[in-house]
């Protein structure tokens with residue numbers, strides 16, 4: 001199947017190229033020292049990911065520790081309110097720790113172990129990536145340093161407690177605005193000082209090569225399982241696949257299973273409070289090409305060309321860019337990217353909870369809201385939604401801000 005010049009029969013083998021490019025997007029825009037460290041990880045990954053020992057160990061971990069495969073659920077009650085379209089969800093909320101993030105964290109930590117590293121390092125904003133990585137570190141007996149802005153540490157007390165209980169070292173970052181951006185800088189600086197003994201573990205399909213490729217590969221288990229399960233359940237492929245896009249890892253996971261199929265694919269970005277810069281985080285819908293955090297992609301910029309402040313009711317979608325592969329899939333027309341605002345998201349959050357007994361993460365609620373709108377437009381057929389995580393982490397916030405609807 002072809003879109004523009006891009007052949008999807010062989011897509012996953014050919015993209016990214018050996019320098020980490022998806023067309024003009026991706027690459028590794030980092031200082032020389034860091035480039036050396038990235039090259040070392042790339043080389044190790046290409047060797048290790050082909051070893052049958054690594055593959056079978058990762059498979060066993062997914063089955064015995066993570067609880068994979070996660071099921072697909074048919075949303076019978078919700079579908080019946082929307083007419084003649086059947087809605088299904090891939091249940092990443094049932095993955096251990098309650099979201100898709102553990103899929104790539106276990107892969108990255110296993111790679112660290114095979115490379116003989118003693119410590120894994122990362123930054124975290126809302127704390128979800130930190131908790132998933134601290135879980136992986138505990139499992140493999142690796143040291144774990146999580147860099148977090150002082151402001152975020154105060155806001156996200158339950159996740160900070162979780163990381164500490166899991167044995168991770170939470171490093172408070174007090175530079176600048178004391179949030180995610182400063183935490184990224186501090187984590188990279190720490191990594192540069194000690195890249196012989198440590199490995200940096202990025203939380204999405206972003207950052208310099210090889211991370212967008214590696215994280216996609218580790219998440220592709222979601223798409224592989226989902227395609228097989230959906231065929232088995234219904235005898236057909238879904239007509240559409242929908243996922244929310246922050247950095248874009250859960251979306252790349254499920255999309256990768258359907259890129260070469262006659263299936264419409266939709267990525268959903270957070271429109272937040274509206275279209276003005278600063279009120280949303282919909283980079284693929286409103287951004288332009290630029291380089292940040294070591295990669296070239298589509299990003300939201302301020303008047304100086306720096307990453308713009310962004311907002312979303314879902315802290316996991318609150319990022320001024322998206323992975324380079326999403327920029328590429330947008331440009332060639334394979335994936336459509338659209339937006340859902342805060343209000344539509346919160347409605348979908350309560351609707352799925354009430355009609356199906358599944359409390360979704362606020363991030364995932366963006367995808368649910370979009371699928372509900374799409375169902376009305378389609379009139380017939382089927383939609384598969386990636387339910388990237390569960391909403392337990394969002395309870396206090398929802399009750400405080402919205403009350404019980």
Ligand SMILES: *Cc1c(COP(=O)(O)O)cnc(C)c1O
Nearest residue numbers: 204246247248249250316363389
């Ligand atoms: C972190 C997170 C996201 C956003 O990350 P992506 O890389 O865009 O998938 C989405 N859903 C949940 C539940 C998350 O925790």
